[in-house]
Amino acid sequence: MKRSLIILCALVAGYASAKTLKGSPEERKLVEQNCVLCHSLDYIEMVAPLTPQGWEATVKKMVNVFKAPVSPEDQKKILEYLNKYYTGR
Numbered sequence: 750m751k752r753s754l755i756i757l758c759a760l761v762a763g764y765a766s767a768k769t770l771k772g773s774p775e776e777r778k779l780v781e782q783n784c785v786l787c788h789s790l791d792y793i794e795m796v797a798p799l800t801p802q803g804w805e806a807t808v809k810k811m812v813n814v815f816k817a818p819v820s821p822e823d824q825k826k827i828l829e830y831l832n833k834y835y836t837g838r
């Protein structure tokens with residue numbers, strides 16, 4: 750009984766934290782891996798919606814100015830993700 754309660758709590762906690770950003774876990778993965786090193790992912794929701802140009806400038810700034818270690822392919826995928834879910838329409 751106690752054990753199943755613990756498992757239930759872990760599931761609920763996992764679900765709650767997985768709700769932070771939009772999209773499927775696979776889609777969020779790159780952002781979750783690359784964009785939490787220096788600040789929380791709330792920054793994304795805080796500035797959204799941005800235009801595709803705005804996101805490109807933001808990601809470039811993270812990489813060029815703040816030295817975020819994100820490969821060019823990953824930057825492209827991250828921009829696709831941001832433009833899918835966090836662009837002004």
Ligand code: HEC
Pocket residue numbers: 780783784785786787788792793796807808810811815816817818819827
């Ligand atoms: C190497 C550290 C680092 C990494 C990694 C990083 N950032 Fe940042 N980010 C910063 C700093 C520093 C700021 C400015 C913080 C402040 O002004 O308080 C910032 C600010 C931001 C902001 C706020 C708006 C702005 O333009 O300042 C957004 C949005 C943002 N980051 C998105 C991202 C995204 C998306 C990623 C992943 C691609 C990312 N960051 C990865 C360091 C980083």
